[in-house]
Amino acid sequence: MCPHSSLKQEFLKKWIMGLQRCSFSKKNMSILERKKTIKLSADIAMASARNGTTRWSRALISNASKDGSDNRLVQQILGPESNTPVAAITNKARTRRALVCKKIVKRSRRQIRRRRRKCVAAAPVKAVTSSIAKHLVRKRTQVLKTLIPGGEFMDEICLIEETLDYITSLRVQVDVMRSVASASVRASEP
Amino acid sequence: MNRALPETLQWQQQQQSYFSELSGVFPSQTSYLCFDGGFMSSDSVVTREVKPDNGLETAWPEQGKLEMGSFGFEFEPCGPSYNMNYAISRTSSCPLAAAELVSGKMGSGSAVGSGNESFKKRKADKLQNSKAVVEDDSMKKIKAYEEEGESKITGPSNSNKSKHKKENSTDTSKENSKVSEVQKPDYIHVRARRGQATDSHSLAERVRREKISERMKYLQDLVPGCNKITGKAGMLDEIINYVQSLQRQVEFLSMKLAAVNPRLDFNIDNLFTKVEEFPTVQEVANPIHYQHFNPAQEVVSETALRRTISAPVTIPDASFLDSSCFAQIQPSAAWDDVELQNLYNVGRFH
Numbered sequence: 001m002c003p004h005s006s007l008k009q010e011f012l013k014k015w016i017m018g019l020q021r022c023s024f025s026k027k028n029m030s031i032l033e034r035k036k037t038i039k040l041s042a043d044i045a046m047a048s049a050r051n052g053t054t055r056w057s058r059a060l061i062s063n064a065s066k067d068g069s070d071n072r073l074v075q076q077i078l079g080p081e082s083n084t085p086v087a088a089i090t091n092k093a094r095t096r097r098a099l100v101c102k103k104i105v106k107r108s109r110r111q112i113r114r115r116r117r118k119c120v121a122a123a124p125v126k127a128v129t130s131s132i133a134k135h136l137v138r139k140r141t142q143v144l145k146t147l148i149p150g151g152e153f154m155d156e157i158c159l160i161e162e163t164l165d166y167i168t169s170l171r172v173q174v175d176v177m178r179s180v181a182s183a184s185v186r187a188s189e190p
Numbered sequence: 191m192n193r194a195l196p197e198t199l200q201w202q203q204q205q206q207s208y209f210s211e212l213s214g215v216f217p218s219q220t221s222y223l224c225f226d227g228g229f230m231s232s233d234s235v236v237t238r239e240v241k242p243d244n245g246l247e248t249a250w251p252e253q254g255k256l257e258m259g260s261f262g263f264e265f266e267p268c269g270p271s272y273n274m275n276y277a278i279s280r281t282s283s284c285p286l287a288a289a290e291l292v293s294g295k296m297g298s299g300s301a302v303g304s305g306n307e308s309f310k311k312r313k314a315d316k317l318q319n320s321k322a323v324v325e326d327d328s329m330k331k332i333k334a335y336e337e338e339g340e341s342k343i344t345g346p347s348n349s350n351k352s353k354h355k356k357e358n359s360t361d362t363s364k365e366n367s368k369v370s371e372v373q374k375p376d377y378i379h380v381r382a383r384r385g386q387a388t389d390s391h392s393l394a395e396r397v398r399r400e401k402i403s404e405r406m407k408y409l410q411d412l413v414p415g416c417n418k419i420t421g422k423a424g425m426l427d428e429i430i431n432y433v434q435s436l437q438r439q440v441e442f443l444s445m446k447l448a449a450v451n452p453r454l455d456f457n458i459d460n461l462f463t464k465v466e467e468f469p470t471v472q473e474v475a476n477p478i479h480y481q482h483f484n485p486a487q488e489v490v491s492e493t494a495l496r497r498t499i500s501a502p503v504t505i506p507d508a509s510f511l512d513s514s515c516f517a518q519i520q521p522s523a524a525w526d527d528v529e530l531q532n533l534y535n536v537g538r539f540h
Contacts, residue, residue: 034448042444133423140426147433157398160405163429167412170436177443184450 007049007172014045015176040064042177046169056162059150099153 018041044064047057141159145151148162406425410416413432419425 031448035445038447039444136423137426140423140430143430144426157401160402160409164408164412167433174436174439181443181446188450
């Protein structure tokens, strides 16, 4: 499936503009610094291409603007449109409260389950396999939550939607970056 | 893409059979039944799926034509609305962004916004109030007949998978997995399946599960190699692997770009002086990609990378593999460099 070329256009434009803004500030960066700025600018360009419609994009931008060292970079890249980080931070505050409530509910549920398990005798095989499957699913959703930016604050349904969007935008990012990289490699060869 | 269609095809099949019983041939009904808002591809699929209905018709010869006639007339006015609402309710759960991207398959991106408000919590007691009492009786009768006809339908069509997916979520096994969704302004009414509890908790659970399984279907189409896997755990595993591989690719590419450009100046105009071909992340190429992502191998084929990296500090293991993968995949390129240049120029002059 080919993503829309408009998305690629927007990403490319924002990325290159962001990089140009960054390159004016510092000279003689080490390779790791360069890699970091390239990756950061690419991520932020990707996230801002979504214009705050998806949660992962907002979470990504707010994560990047949280740290002091990257904050200047983010501000440079985003430029005059600096309203998105503010909205993202307030969004995170709200979801953090929701997360605390969810944690309390989960803890109480776990305690109830433990008490029930002590009372109930050995379950039949079917229940055991289904509980194993549920356990696996739960473990893997936990892993997925760590992968998607801002995933810990989402419930399952939102998580899968965000994963869909995130995968498509990652694909676009990889496409564009790969072509730019190969082009610059060829251009640099004598 | 046929995954979202099979369940709607069920409805179409039933209604197709009713109409054909009525008057032999309803050639216009095929277009009548196809959704106006979307599912453009369903036209051809419907005409193909009419064939299994012959089994249905033979199963009901004892039924009076008069009764079928009444059923048909019952359903005729609400037929398209059923399908339309069904379509809308199925598509309304997607976020707009994802709906945009899958609009090639669903074809009803505009219908999403209108259907959103209808997708709220349901009430079990509204089941009786939905539509007329006559329809209730007719629904029950149709359910009974459907059980006979079900075995004949499930053979030819591949809607089995989606039905069984739903059925596996409950412990009891049943043949009838029909869920009727009637659109009212604020609620979606769900008829409880046979042998299942009707309290609000289990219904809400079922709604949630159906939403999740629907979205997993989209993910199945997106992630390559997920077509054979049916369980949630396995698919989640594939999704995790895929996302991790994409993220690693981004890391590697940014490192590569940093190595190639000592000064972070990307002058795109100079980059495309030659005519080149660029690989894209294709469906075919992807399985090759992350199958190679095992930390066991260490092959570096990128000479530029080797020259510039003298003391690697935090380079991920997979980066060495990526280069070998990319070298393999470059012959299978599909993207024109002219396109990239156009992209950039268009973006620049905005």
